Amino acid sequence: TGYYLARIAAALGQGYDVRVITDRKRGAHEGPRLEHMAASVTQRGVRTLLSSCALALRALFRMRRGDIAVAVTNPPALPILMAAVAKLRRARLVVVVHDVYPDVLLAAQVWRQNGIAARSFDFLNRRALAGADSIVVIGRDMQRKLAGRLNGAASRIEFIPNWADEDIAPGPVSIEAAARPLVVQYSGACACGDRTTPAAQHRAVTARTATAVE
Numbered sequence: 001t002g003y004y005l006a007r008i009a010a011a012l013g014q015g016y017d018v019r020v021i022t023d024r025k026r027g028a029h030e031g032p033r034l035e036h037m038a039a040s041v042t043q044r045g046v047r048t049l050l051s052s053c054a055l056a057l058r059a060l061f062r063m064r065r066g067d068i069a070v071a072v073t074n075p076p077a078l079p080i081l082m083a084a085v086a087k088l089r090r091a092r093l094v095v096v097v098h099d100v101y102p103d104v105l106l107a108a109q110v111w112r113q114n115g116i117a118a119r120s121f122d123f124l125n126r127r128a129l130a131g132a133d134s135i136v137v138i139g140r141d142m143q144r145k146l147a148g149r150l151n152g153a154a155s156r157i158e159f160i161p162n163w164a165d166e167d168i169a170p171g172p173v174s175i176e177a178a179a180r181p182l183v184v185q186y187s188g189a190c191a192c193g194d195r196t197t198p199a200a201q202h203r204a205v206t207a208r209t210a211t212a213v214e
Helices: 002-012 044-062 078-089 103-107 116-130 140-149 175-179 198-213
Strands: 019-022 033-036 068-072 092-097 134-137 157-159
Touching: 019 044, 044 078, 068 078, 078 092, 078 116, 092 116, 134 140, 140 157
Parallel strands: 019 033, 068 092, 092 134, 134 157
Antiparallel strands: none
8 A cells, every 4th residue: 555655655745835744754765745644553443533534634634625535445444534534624535445344354253244343344334325426446346336325426436557666577487496495474453354464475476386386
């Protein structure tokens, strides 16, 4: 998410005055101005909620009438809060959907299907997305799901897939290299929705490598 938003912000910065509001500083940055919000709470759920509130509050004081706010679904509550901020500031809102909530938490069995948390979040999230000026999804399945869920909003849902970094390319593979110990780098949040462990990935990659070499 961070990689794509950084590239989008840099591109928009060539023609617009772009301000990026984030909760944590991660690595070096070049391009639009960054305002870092520190999140000191370590427990993930509470930290995520506090982070959403802090980001929305900062946006409330930074945004002006006619501005365009771009919000993502991580943290999940951010689009809901930014919908309120945009309405108060009479600004436009674009929501980039990387994850569909509460579906992710239901599939991970964190929330119950008919539980109060799931139903409440679903109600608020539907209203936030329905009120957005534009909704960007990265998958066609997302587009169909949200179009069916948000009555009258289908025309405002745009499918824009993530792109690949052309600077990254696989290196040559030889029999000698395949015989060496295999090192798999696992990158991700390792959150509740991720059921694939690095060990399982290692076995899967090893099997594919062995098949390819043979």
